[in-house]
Amino acid sequence: MSMNLLRLLRRRTGSAPVARERLQILLAHERGLRSQPDLLGILREEILAVVSRHVVLDPEKVVVRMDRGESVSTLEVDIEVPNGFDKKMAIAS
Amino acid sequence: MAKVLVVTSGKGGVGKTTSTAALGAALAQQGEKVVVVDFDVGLRNLDLIMGAERRVVFDLINVAQGVAKLSQALIRDKRLENLWLLPASQTRDKDALTDEGIRDIIAELRTRFDWVICDSPAGIERGATLAMRYADEAVIVTNPEVSSVRDADRIIGMLDSKTVKAEQGEQMKKHVLITRYDTSRASRGEMLNIDDILEILAVPLLGIIPESQDVLKASNVGSPVTLNDATSMPARAYMDAARRLSGETVTMVVPTEQRKGFMDRLFGRRAA
Ligand SMILES: Nc1ncnc2c1ncn2[C@@H]1O[C@H](COP(=O)(O)OP(=O)(O)O)[C@@H](O)[C@H]1O
Numbered sequence: 001m002s003m004n005l006l007r008l009l010r011r012r013t014g015s016a017p018v019a020r021e022r023l024q025i026l027l028a029h030e031r032g033l034r035s036q037p038d039l040l041g042i043l044r045e046e047i048l049a050v051v052s053r054h055v056v057l058d059p060e061k062v063v064v065r066m067d068r069g070e071s072v073s074t075l076e077v078d079i080e081v082p083n084g085f086d087k088k089m090a091i092a093s
Numbered sequence: 094m095a096k097v098l099v100v101t102s103g104k105g106g107v108g109k110t111t112s113t114a115a116l117g118a119a120l121a122q123q124g125e126k127v128v129v130v131d132f133d134v135g136l137r138n139l140d141l142i143m144g145a146e147r148r149v150v151f152d153l154i155n156v157a158q159g160v161a162k163l164s165q166a167l168i169r170d171k172r173l174e175n176l177w178l179l180p181a182s183q184t185r186d187k188d189a190l191t192d193e194g195i196r197d198i199i200a201e202l203r204t205r206f207d208w209v210i211c212d213s214p215a216g217i218e219r220g221a222t223l224a225m226r227y228a229d230e231a232v233i234v235t236n237p238e239v240s241s242v243r244d245a246d247r248i249i250g251m252l253d254s255k256t257v258k259a260e261q262g263e264q265m266k267k268h269v270l271i272t273r274y275d276t277s278r279a280s281r282g283e284m285l286n287i288d289d290i291l292e293i294l295a296v297p298l299l300g301i302i303p304e305s306q307d308v309l310k311a312s313n314v315g316s317p318v319t320l321n322d323a324t325s326m327p328a329r330a331y332m333d334a335a336r337r338l339s340g341e342t343v344t345m346v347v348p349t350e351q352r353k354g355f356m357d358r359l360f361g362r363r364a365a
Pocket residue numbers: 102104105106107108109110111112138215272273274302303304305306308309312327
């Protein structure tokens with residue numbers, strides 16, 4: 001009886017349930033990314049297309065990056081534009 | 094009809110090579126004609142675990158490149174006449190393996206054997222994708238531990254997308270083999286629960302192999318654990334798993350701690 005009680009208590013305090021929960025959350029996230037195989041690639045192409053309508057871009061200079069954080073993820077878009085672009089912007093506005 | 098089985102995991106060191114040798118030998122012991130194929134180019138080990146390291150003349154890449162015939166590279170087991178090994182190459186050039194080369198070798202092996210068991214390298218790169226590419230079924234080896242299960246999940250995604258079977262819109266048959274199952278840690282609730290692993294991966298269970306000194310002993314002498322000591326716990330678990338692969342229904346035994354006296358249970362564990 002006391003042995004069983006001990007085991008029961010141990011089981012409750014074991015680290016296995018935490019492991020399970022962390023895995024479930026992580027895998028739900030990773031499977032989501034997998035099912036949209038190249039989300040970043042698609043984003044990159046579309047951003048490139050939109051910006052290229054207004055300014056001539058070197059496609060190599062468009063970088064899209066995803067960083068997964070604890071509670072939020074950030075999407076970083078880095079577009080290098082040729083000099084002179086900012087002047088045109090000023091005139092247009 | 095021949096079955097091509099890949100033993101894979103993502104993570105290294107979980108027991109793929111041990112399991113390939115043990116399942117291959119177990120199927121051969123049950124009368125099937127089996128070849129185990131080492132895909133771990135540059136890090137071959139299956140030859141050592143099978144005790145055939147001194148008999149390797151030609152390897153997988155030699156055959157793929159047409160330097161040697163398949164029959165010249167195949168090594169027959171010393172103990173079981175229907176068990177064969179196709180060793181990996183020790184070359185550093187992993188690109189030496191081509192998709193077409195593997196396709197042709199697997200096709201030829203299919204005509205000669207009942208089971209073609211491919212021991213995958215770790216990782217998710219070329220070597221691992223080639224090992225699973227032409228498989229009909231997969232054994233996903235995992236330990237009851239978070240990083241191993243995560244990698245297993247990733248590998249399952251690849252099995253369902255990067256294999257010929259998947260590309261043809263067919264379902265790849267998958268099995269989870271839980272290895273290095275530590276009974277005392279399990280009883281303390283320190284290891285991922287088997288039911289939880291199965292629920293997370295959503296793949297049926299092929300077997301549970303306990304963590305055991307018998308595996309080390311067998312590898313020391315170059316003998317698959319099912320051949321070295323057929324009565325040991327891991328050997329029996331592998332034998333059962335092999336019978337399940339053949340389609341038999343075998344009751345699943347969850348390894349439990351060896352029976353100990355009350356005092357041992359109270360004090361022995363920590364001392365051990
Ligand atoms: N059930 C087990 N009990 C104890 N040790 C094991 C068990 N299964 C594998 N090992 C050991 O773990 C190590 C890695 O095993 P291996 O089969 O080479 O893994 P992988 O091929 O996945 O890298 C080896 O030293 C092996 O002896």
